[in-house]
Amino acid sequence: MLWIIVILGVITLIVGPSAWVKFTLKRYATDREDLPGTGGELATHLVKRFELNEVNIETTQEGHDHFDFGQHIVRLSPSVFNGRSLTAVAVAAHEVGHAIAHEKKQKISHLSTRYLPLAHFARRITAGLLLGWPALSLLLHIPYAVPLHALVVGLSGLLAVIVQLAILPEEWDASFNKALPILREGNYIPQEDLPKVKKILTACAMTYVAAALIKVLFVWRWFKR
Template identity: 55%
Template sequence: MIVYILLLLALIAIFFGPQIWVKKVLKQYRSPRPDLPGSGGELAEHLLKRYELHDVRVEAADEGRDHYDIQAKVVRLSPYVLNERSLTSVAVAAHEVGHAIAHHRQETVARLRTRYLPVAMMVQRLAVIMLFAWPLLSAALRLPYTPLLHGLVIVTLGLVTVFVQLAILPEEWDASFNKALPMLKKGRYLPSQDIPKVRRILTACAMTYVASALMNILLFWRVPRR
């Protein structure tokens, strides 16, 4: 019994831990910092001008949907990132501008998302379809329905999504630590004592998609058991 409890706790830590940590870090450093030279949106605009990305714009996004839109050439930032002065706002904005710079320079790492993200989306759609269609197909074909097997298939598809997100991780890491952090240091936009905190935020930015993919596996698993 103890073994099963420990296994359950380990699974919860693996699947939910990264997402909880990412959200905790981003929230932890959202405290207002009026001493900073500008908001995340203002920093993004400044960096785009400084690095001569004149065809890239900055726009508002839905909360938690910060990203660089390669097709539209738009850095989209959450309202709080766009308007607030905080370490999280500054780091997230610099991270997304880092993606824009990598794409502008046509770096190989900038193509990972374009190459692999559609695969992740396709696998997620397949998981959702199987989630709801399998019981119906079992009934229509008069095959025995096994919830455990159904769940294992869903988890397998979810793990494929995680592996795809891991393939994209170098692009996220590049945006955080080869672009954003050097830009913030070189421009002296932050006091030196804030750099370790910004490192944590940039790590959270890089891990966002992997953490989300891991959590989705358990969300998929819960549905057929209700």
């Protein structure tokens, strides 16, 4: 019975953040006529306001909002770019917050440039091992193939979570040192909506950590088959 409680607790800790992030972003995604513009319009305005001359705005796949610091592009999903909701405005401000930190070469921006390539590397290793290890172990007759496979993939997944936790201060900076003051002081949203926007910006900051945790659960389920 104790093991069941422990397992359920661990699964809740893994799934909970992702579920909360999705719930929060969806909850405040209803368009509102009282907001002065869409997420895309706000992002364009902020890029000009902060003189981010090399930064462009593009649309991307739904749910893949991010700032590409290598190409200097703020990429917003269609619902954010075209949406006139609290979620659209807050997400756009969060991504421009990343752009401000990188384009102004602020110290906090070094976290993603240092650690994100490591996260991408770990993700590629995990994906490759999940797909190719069975054939590789048969060809090379690797002893203890299954437990070794589980160990390597598990460590790769854990590394991805650790990297995202290492980058969390930069995500927090984009939300609460950049986006929130911009939205509050620029009167881009009604003051009474600030508590809601804080929840959205917290969800923005936690997005990648939540996604990394879900991948750990996916790896565990894959090995349970």
